[in-house]
Amino acid sequence: MAENVIHPLFDPCDRGKTASPAELAAIFRPSAIAVVGASGRPGSVGQSVFSNILYGGFAGTIYPVNLTAHSINGVRAYRSLAEIPDPVDLAVLIVPAAATPAMAREAAAKGVKGLIVISAGFRETGPAGAEIERELQTVCHEHGMRLIGPNCLGVINTDPEVRLNASFARRRALPGHIAFISQSGALCTAVLDFAAKRNMGFSKFISVGNKADVGELALIRYLHEDPQTRVIMMYVEELRHGFEFIETVREITGGDRPTPILAIKSGRTAAGAKAASSHTGSLAGSEEVYNALFQQAGIFRVQTIEELFDYAIAFGNQPLPRGNRIAIVTNAGGPGIMATDVTIQTGLRLAPFEETTTAALRSHLPAAANIANPVDVIGDARMDRYRDALEAVLADGNVDGVIFILTPQSMTEIEATARVIPDLARQSGKPVIASFMGLMDVSPGVEILEANRIPHYHFPETAARAMAALYQYSRWITREHPEAGPLPVDRPRVRRVIETALAAGRHYLGEAEGNEILAAYGFPVLPARLATSAAEAAAAVAALGTCAFKIVSPQIVHKTEAGGVRTGIATPEEAAATYEEMVARVRANRPDAAITGVYAQQMARSGMEVILGINRDKVFGPLLMFGLGGIFVEVLKDVSFRLAPIRRNGARFLVDSIKARPMLTGARGLPPRDVDELERCLLRLSALAVDHPEIAELDINPLFVHEAGAGCSVADCRLLLDPGRACPKPPD
């Protein structure tokens, strides 16, 4: 189980993602299970899995398969799958890795539809193990069996109609409404231990192991349909799906009947630096890709295992707030201030109370109490004062949720106070989150809260953070979906340019071809001509007005260094002279280069310089980048990312997420810029990236964004083609 030794995937387009809920039913709701490798030897995994199923109260029939034993734990055993007299839907394999492909074949012959392979010794151990895993995968594919694992802890389903614990976990999962998907088996054992102590219940508990077949996407789809599951927790080391993951999961997290998903992604710093020639490539690490993926899919990313628990408890047990106006009720000033600090920092705010609320608080609380928000019922408060205050603030139309803080002081009625919260919370339909501070004195109160589905945290800051997470998710599910409007594109023209270049063995495309491609997708490209003589150069300036000249040569990528760039050429005479000079200078500097001519392009009006870029991740496909030009990108790394395709919201996100955004919207007396047209350019960029997988990298640097209503101009661009890109094209 050395999980940190990662070998290359052998099926990045794995069909496991397509496992349907009906197919997965063989794994989660089997009628009959064969446990191949079941054992009576104490401490063995075969014993552990078998007894977990048997004593876990499985509602179907269990058949141990063991070469030598007549029975195991009193249950009649069979020497092989074939010997079992009845049909079997699920086989759990706990046999040496090398034996699993043959065993999978036997299972298929028996009519088994689902496999859980607990055994280790596959891809995680090196090339030989990877070969066995590939064979196992092939058998499953050929026979239409679905597979969880190999190298996993197993699967738990607490549904009272099923009661399946097909795992070797030391602890049981309590029934509940949280589903957990984990890529680390070791973490599963720790999670069950934490959960037991915090009274957290699970609907399903799935250790996915090496994900040779079934992966996160299929499981998320299944769990979304599962009536027991209210929230999904994931521990992820790597995902293998790009746009189809986003498209499916965003409907699940943000559709009509949303299921929130919380994920922790580890291995953040493990990814080595990538060699990349473009700005976009050098700034786009795997962290940026995963952040984009989670954001676009509406998955709430957390940073630590502790947060995963903290937020799952809130999402699984409380309604979402309709807004960010929070009331705090406390019996101590200090903790109230702590909660207020976090409340404000996380985008929540303190609700301003209605007059009736203030009047109610004044009538119920002593004069020394603080009846403004945060409400301080003060240290000698008994249950009644807490109850009256909570009732008053929950009834307030300005209050979207309540953070309830208790410190154990001498007069405090810990249990009685805990008992009044759940009913008041439920009746109000608003989220209430509690912090009873301490670990020992308050514990009877905490048990009452947890048993009654009031999320509880030892520290008021954590309670405030959990409330903020609920609010953030409520904003995701209620977000607007603005229309992008029609953006006509000319695909065949781009295809011709790309094919011509690739046929000539050219991978770097400069401005001439780059601009043709961009123009075909509606980008505001400046008028330009290729001049192959001084006379043509003069004619170009006569026709286009003041121009920039850039040398055109297949051998020259860095034109400035070669002396091949001049700007501000205003007259035909200047144009002719500049042409001759430039060609002579470049010829002297680069005698190796064949000079095609000079690219004469109309000078752009001034504008705010921004960079638009495409980079391609080998798993997730095209990544879009946006940033302000110059120091903002190069020194401050102030850039934003999304995976393509994006919609209007995605384009807006790209623009809104950079810190220097005020530069576009009118900071320091600067004019507001044409952000509308900028967003359309980002949508065009997305379409280009999706339609033409051969575009490996693209930098538009800079794009000038003119004043509001005045559009944008592409001032320079560079493309890198890669004919080897075989990523599947997403649907239109």
Next chain:
Amino acid sequence: MAENVIHPLFDPCDRGKTASPAELAAIFRPSAIAVVGASGRPGSVGQSVFSNILYGGFAGTIYPVNLTAHSINGVRAYRSLAEIPDPVDLAVLIVPAAATPAMAREAAAKGVKGLIVISAGFRETGPAGAEIERELQTVCHEHGMRLIGPNCLGVINTDPEVRLNASFARRRALPGHIAFISQSGALCTAVLDFAAKRNMGFSKFISVGNKADVGELALIRYLHEDPQTRVIMMYVEELRHGFEFIETVREITGGDRPTPILAIKSGRTAAGAKAASSHTGSLAGSEEVYNALFQQAGIFRVQTIEELFDYAIAFGNQPLPRGNRIAIVTNAGGPGIMATDVTIQTGLRLAPFEETTTAALRSHLPAAANIANPVDVIGDARMDRYRDALEAVLADGNVDGVIFILTPQSMTEIEATARVIPDLARQSGKPVIASFMGLMDVSPGVEILEANRIPHYHFPETAARAMAALYQYSRWITREHPEAGPLPVDRPRVRRVIETALAAGRHYLGEAEGNEILAAYGFPVLPARLATSAAEAAAAVAALGTCAFKIVSPQIVHKTEAGGVRTGIATPEEAAATYEEMVARVRANRPDAAITGVYAQQMARSGMEVILGINRDKVFGPLLMFGLGGIFVEVLKDVSFRLAPIRRNGARFLVDSIKARPMLTGARGLPPRDVDELERCLLRLSALAVDHPEIAELDINPLFVHEAGAGCSVADCRLLLDPGRACPKPPD
């Protein structure tokens, strides 16, 4: 105890900060205590405090004072302090607030040297209570008594020679090496509860309440001398000391025998926006002031109560790492990756192992284990494998500390593994921090770790963060102290300029006077002259070379808007014409303004624009600001702060902490700038702020920083004087 109602301080320069360790001994190590208001009534505070002292095993003599009872809990009671037949050093008062001044007088008459006033009803309740507090304070001052409180939970000293629990806490503090100072009494009760569960021991436990006399500074000084105290934890809502706090505490946290201090400061978002006319003022919130204060004093600021515990446990029990090279030992890949992520993010790095270490690991661990860092002993590891791996990595000269992770798997020997860690850690002299994941299965192991002073955290991320905190502190105590070099100043000249302006009723000073002030402190001010006629303007340009002209008028602050700024005036003829034009234009625009003339100043060579500023906090005194000009300050708020006075390190910190620092050190092919001279300018700014408290605000905007070796130039400045500034001047 409505602690969030804060009334104004009545003694910002309180003498409580000067309480000497000898004076505080009356409170922490009394021989005889009188408990005034001791009571036999169950549930009363008087009963609670008295029985805590009595049953806490106090090593001296206790005298209950009660008007009616003959004895309390079997101890002979007295009707008044005067009646007690023996000397008393400490009196604990639990009587109505209004009675405390008289009682304090009685105590003084009895020869009492220390008071703990538990009672509430003082400043926290409003003006009437504040008046009582002031009277109590006065009595103490007059009679040389030291006072803790009022409105506090009390004081605990676990020293076995004293064993004093003069508090009404529900729980006792275990003896240990952490001192806790809290401004919230309610938080004290919660902290004792958490600590009991985590086996945390305290040396002293002090609820400071309203801090009418003794505050944090005196306590920190006392605790630094206390042999029982190894680390100080503080919960702070407000501090009342500025530079003297920094100067004293930096020696305590970073001197020869350092005591680490961890602090949480709440009320971060409570401070309202300040109206301020300068850049510095508008950017300097109370958060920035406290951050500067803590950083300069070497106090480790944490964000949550949980972090306060987490780090105190590490600081109190482990040595500091000599460097940032960490080894991780784990039995599961996932948690190892999580710890690695946090390790890298927090400035630590994974140690590259020596060859002997790799060889030792290879010989002790199975083939499937990972012998590179993070070391994975894999899931079936028993105690011996863990022991051998830990021993090997601790012996490695490249390893500065170890993070030890255990997940409870079927073969794991939890207790045996816990038992081998402490000795190996101690022998190595390196810090070892553990995470045994889970809450139930691992708890016997956790108890062994805690009993043997190995810091333990449920989550590996927290363990990594605690190690990073130790490393960060080790950098503070080993930091260098570069010399600033001599920076001559002409104080009397500045004093004359300020006094002249104030005598004329002028508070805003423009460039002419501002430059004189700056020049007197050695700032690189550009040569300039005041021209009061076209002829003088021409002469100025003839003498100085190309100039900028700015109108001089006491009525005009915004010169550009009035048409009173022109740059690049190169010839005497242009100068004369510009003078006439400018005066005419300003006269037309601002007929109300009296025009003194035109300030002709040599144009600065180009350079990177930076802003230097002074703002003044009413408690903490002068605050220095630094940032890059333009968008960096106005849009990105990329600025840094320090409280004056600063030394060379402080100047360097100001420059190094801005995100745009690469702009000064040669980003994007820009030349490196004269950061040395910039740092000297910041030291001059500090001297100016300290020497002249009448300077309420100062912006140097911009200062041009030229290329390395070429110095800086002040291009513009503005001052605001405030004659009412009565902050005490710090010593030279």
